[in-house]
Amino acid sequence: MNDVARLAGVSIKTVSRVVNDEPGVHEQTARQVLAAIESLGFRRNMGARNLRQGVTTATVGLLLEDVSNPFYSGLTRGVEEVARQFGRRVLSASSDEDPVQARELALDFCARRVDGLLIVPAGREQGYLAAEIRAGTPVVFIDRPGGDVTADTVLMDNVGGTMMAVAHLAGHGHRRIGFLGDDPEIFTAAERLRGFRRGCARAGIERGAEFAAMGPHDEHSIGSALRAMFDRSVTALIGGNNRITIGLLRVLAGMPERPALIGFDDFELADLLDPPVTVIAHDAKALGHAAAGRLFARIQGDDSPHRDLVLPARLVPRGSGEVAP
Amino acid sequence: MNDVARLAGVSIKTVSRVVNDEPGVHEQTARQVLAAIESLGFRRNMGARNLRQGVTTATVGLLLEDVSNPFYSGLTRGVEEVARQFGRRVLSASSDEDPVQARELALDFCARRVDGLLIVPAGREQGYLAAEIRAGTPVVFIDRPGGDVTADTVLMDNVGGTMMAVAHLAGHGHRRIGFLGDDPEIFTAAERLRGFRRGCARAGIERGAEFAAMGPHDEHSIGSALRAMFDRSVTALIGGNNRITIGLLRVLAGMPERPALIGFDDFELADLLDPPVTVIAHDAKALGHAAAGRLFARIQGDDSPHRDLVLPARLVPRGSGEVAP
DNA sequence: GGCTACGATGACAACGTTGTCAGGGACACG
DNA sequence: CGTGTCCCTGACAACGTTGTCATCGTAGCC
Incomplete structure (x- = not known):
């Protein structure tokens, strides 16, 4: 700004005025300043401005x-x-x-x-x-x-969403439902688990016919959780988040079973898979x-x-x- | 920093020293300063620091x-x-x-x-x-x-990637190939089109058996491009980017034709679709x-x-x- | 005791801006 | 001609830091 002022033959304050479109600068002067700014490629230093002006x-x-x-x-x-x-x-x-x-x-x-x-x-x-x-x-x-x-x-609405998923599955006749959730240390995972339990209770599913396997999950852990669930005749699954649902799909692709499936979190292409994946969506x-x-x-x-x-x-x-x- | 200095009963410079772990501060003094910092919840103002120190x-x-x-x-x-x-x-x-x-x-x-x-x-x-x-x-x-x-x-490597796609399709016997690309104003779209043309030439595909429909594309325009291509007996398609490939898949799902398809850009779940989608991948x-x-x-x-x-x-x-x- | 050396601390300027206030010239009016 | 008003401009301080240099006290040495 100093350089601009020198080049334009004005004071630094006048440059500031021009830069900020403040009124009260002679048009001729403003033009000179603008020319100087242009030729020097001057750009106001936001940091200094913030410092001076205070907060933002x-x-x-x-x-x-x-x-x-x-x-x-x-x-x-x-x-x-x-x-x-x-x-x-x-x-x-x-x-x-x-x-x-x-x-x-x-x-x-x-x-x-x-x-x-x-x-x-x-x-x-x-x-x-x-x-x-x-x-x-x-x-x-x-x-x-x-x-x-x-x-x-x-x-x-983690709880409500998962309850909805359970109710939907129960409405289609499922009585043995598995939930694969993320690490319950994570709030959303714990909430969804809570929603799962509450949904099961409300659907009249007896305790012991609901199976939850909490993460963190990789494909390997999903595989073993799935095998354990199928051993107990689970007929429907809920994926606790987009990662897990996709992991589930990948693992299921290599297994003979075709359980019902609902994923928490919508994801791209869910509608193009075979069968298209029902999800609890949010934006x-x-x-x-x-x-x-x-x-x-x-x-x-x-x-x-x-x-x-x-x-x-x-x-x-x-x-x-x-x-x- | 002023407040901290006052509370600790030292000068502002000493506070600065403590904050920056500079040597030459009595341990006792440093403790007082740290206590003051803690109790006031002081956090150094990066903006001012940058201003003072110059560049970064x-x-x-x-x-x-x-x-x-x-x-x-x-x-x-x-x-x-x-x-x-x-x-x-x-x-x-x-x-x-x-x-x-x-x-x-x-x-x-x-x-x-x-x-x-x-x-x-x-x-x-x-x-x-x-x-x-x-x-x-x-x-x-x-x-x-x-x-x-x-x-x-x-x-x-846009050109090379697309050429690879064409060669791959030609290697499987395709002689009439369609390319759906993005707006050719976009560099990558133009390059991929170039790769498509060059790939066709190299594969000995006669001009007139290569069809390109450049965007911008939505599902509607993809649909009409597809119909036009099928009218001319295109048997294989290349999707010019992830959006377009996914649009293609969606539109194709509602059509009877099942052309060969390669997408530019890998995308999640490409391997789980039916059939799994061959892609030109990059990271x-x-x-x-x-x-x-x-x-x-x-x-x-x-x-x-x-x-x-x-x-x-x-x-x-x-x-x-x-x-x- | 007088000297240096050193460790700890502070006063002050500067970074690039902008807000405040004062200065100076032109002009109108009495 | 003096005075007031208006417009344009600049000097200066301040924002929160840090670099430079000076100061002060104390210890160690001859």
């Missing part, structure tokens, strides 16, 4: 498990869209479900003075965020609650929209009490869940 | 078409991993293939003084980047060259690794001449591409 960095932090998982990339896209509407950029990072990394990344975001933080919590404790929240950084938890920290939260992008919406409301000063938003899940029947035992 | 913001900008497309989210993940190794965060944004937005986002990244820029160019002209590059911001183009701007570039994450690798080399001062890297594509035969006419 026009950036929000998004911390999730893994961008390359379609669920999270859809979510990211949703966040990005809302952020753009509010003139913000998104700083994103994947924690790989590792609490230590998550903590480190979140604190790094704070040190960068993001305007707000969207977090898919990894692990049970987010206590390290309490100080940041007190300091005024708005935080919204996505997909899982913050545990020991209270803040706005946007969740899926990752909508989740991003909702969470970012809350965050920007907070950023703009909304200080109403914390709100928990639960987005609905819906059953999409496609075939695999509508077969008789 | 420990951030790179990643500009792509759409994070929610699995190809790009895989790429993003690759970039993120390398960035983390180098202690950087990733600021990402989707341009939706709109040159105006792309320009705006890229310049915004520059104004934030990112350490480097990874760009999947949208549109033909990236001239606005020339000034930034001259000013010393390293830029790496991904997936498409920069057109009027020269910088490091990391590409896929999006590897692309991200390679591009970020180049970028950080530049950031660390590598000023060797610009380099163009072309990552190989490979044919993954799964069934759909191995059927006779």
Whole structure:
């Protein structure tokens, strides 16, 4: 800016005025300044501007498990869209479900003075965020609650969705149902398991005819879980998330059994498989929209009490869940 | 920092020393400072630090078409991993293939003084980047060259991949092959079309027995392109990218014809479809690794001449591409 | 005792901006 | 001609850090 000022033969402040479209600059002067800016390729240093003006960095932090998982990339896209509407950029990072990394990344975001933080919590404790929240950084938890920290939260209806799946299978005559879920340390996995149990109870399925195998899962563990379930005459399966459902499909492709199947999380091509896969669907992008919406409301000063938003899940029947035992 | 200094009864400089683990602070003093930091929840302002220290913001900008497309989210993940190794965060944004937005986002990244820029160019002209590059911001183009701007570039072997697909189909006896590609304004689409033509020539397929329908495509346009091709007795198809291949599969599901099919871009579940889909595969994450690798080399001062890297594509035969006419 | 050496600390400037306020010239009016 | 007003412009401080250099006290040495 100094260089621009020198070249244009004006003071640095006048350059600032031109850059910011402030009124009260002679048109002739402004032209000279603009010419100087052009010829020097000057670009205002946002960092310095933020420092001077105080709070905003026009950036929000998004911390999730893994961008390359379609669920999270859809979510990211949703966040990005809302952020753009509010003139913000998104700083994103994947924690790989590792609490230590998550903590480190979140604190790094704070040190960068993001305007707000969207977090898919990894692990049970987010206590390290309490100080940041007190300091005024708005935080919204996505997909899982913050545990020991209270803040706005946007969740899926995990319990309701799984109950719906069980009811659907029971409605088609299944009485022995297996659930393959993720590590129950993960909130959504525990919730879906809860939904599974409750759904079974409500459908009048006797205890002992419901089988749950919780993860973490790879194809090998899915295979052994499946064999154990088939040994006990399970006729229908529920996949606890998109990874597991796809793993299930892959393993089942090499087995003779063709149980009914419902997956939690919709996924691309589910409708083109044979049979097409019935799923409990929810909208990752909508989740991003909702969470970012809350965050920007907070950023703009909304200080109403914390709100928990639960987005609905819906059953999409496609075939695999509508077969008789 | 001021507050911390006051509370600890030391000068602001001493706090700075403690925060930066500089030597020469009495242990007792350091403890007091740390206690003050803890109790005030102080976190160093990265923006101010960057301003003072000069260049780095420990951030790179990643500009792509759409994070929610699995190809790009895989790429993003690759970039993120390398960035983390180098202690950087990733600021990402989707341009939706709109040159105006792309320009705006890229310049915004520059104004934030990112350490480097990874760009999947949208549109033909990236001239606005020339000034930034001259000013010393390293830029790496991904997936498409920069057109009027020269910088490091990391590409896929689009021509070779498509030629491979044609050769594979010809090897199975196909003489009338259709190619459904994206908008030829897009570099990769044009390259793949070129590969298709060259592959046909090399396979001795007479001109007039190769049919290309370029996009942009939706299911409707794919449908009409397909009908036109079948009218001319096409027996094999190549899908020009993951979106188009999936569109093709969806449209074909409602038609009686079962042509041979090879898709450019691998996609999840391709192996579970019936028949499993043969694809030209490449590794999006590897692309991200390679591009970020180049970028950080530049950031660390590598000023060797610009380099163009072309990552190989490979044919993954799964069934759909191995059927006779 | 006077000297150096060293360890611990602080004062101050600077990074690139912008907000505040004051200065200076042109012009109109009494 | 003096005065007030308006428009344009610039000097200066400040944002939160860190680099440079100076200061101070104490210990060690001759």
